[in-house]
Amino acid sequence: TYEKLWLIAAMVLIVGFIATITYGSVGLGIAMVGDQQETVEPTELADDERFGEPRVEQIGDDEYEVYVVAQTFSFQPDPIEVPENSQVTFHVTARDVIHSFSLAGTNVNTMVIPGEVAEMTVEFDDPEVYGVVCNEYCGPDHHNMEGQVHVV
Ligand code: CUA
Structure with missing residues (x-):
């Protein structure tokens, strides 16, 4: 049904969003504690x-x-x-x-x-x-x- 499709679409969006946030913060963490940090x-x-x-x-x-x-x-x-x-x-x-x-x-x-x-x-x-x-x-x-x- 359409309802189910919307639910799945929403979940895909949420997972994608969380992945983006996680990826972003991991990238930032590496930048801050990399070997440049003295x-x-x-x-x-x-x-x-x-x-x-x-x-x-x-x-x-x-x-x-x-x-x-x-x-x-x-x-x-x-x-x-x-x-x-x-x-x-x-x-x-x-x-x-x-x-x-x-x-x-x-x-x-x-x-x-x-x-x-x-x-x-x-x-x-x-x-x-x-x-x-x-x-x-x-x-x-x-x-x-x-x-x-x-x-x-
Ligand atoms: Cu305020 Cu040094």
Whole structure:
């Protein structure tokens, strides 16, 4: 009967929908825990070759890596200086509590968790000064936690 057909059609749709959701979330999980995900213990920051000395490192003609440590209530290094027309990958970790690394007025925004390294690559075309702000409440001076990225 038609009723039965509709029931079967509805069930096929539901199964398909669940499969889509499951597939989607599995894909996302792989992306987040793949071998790109780096870690660093906050207690070992001082001896870490990436974060022991927060800095800007040139790795190609127009390519830079920036190692940033966020802590109450500042970012290191500060200011971060990179040239215009550059591709910059930020590696950011936190020394103490959860912070964020966010460039004001842009969609560059990542949560920074102790023990984990957040990474994002940004292309800077033109000279500009960007404010670095923290969007995660991290203590009494959270609202004063800021830094700068100078694109020169
Ligand atoms: Cu760091 Cu809010």
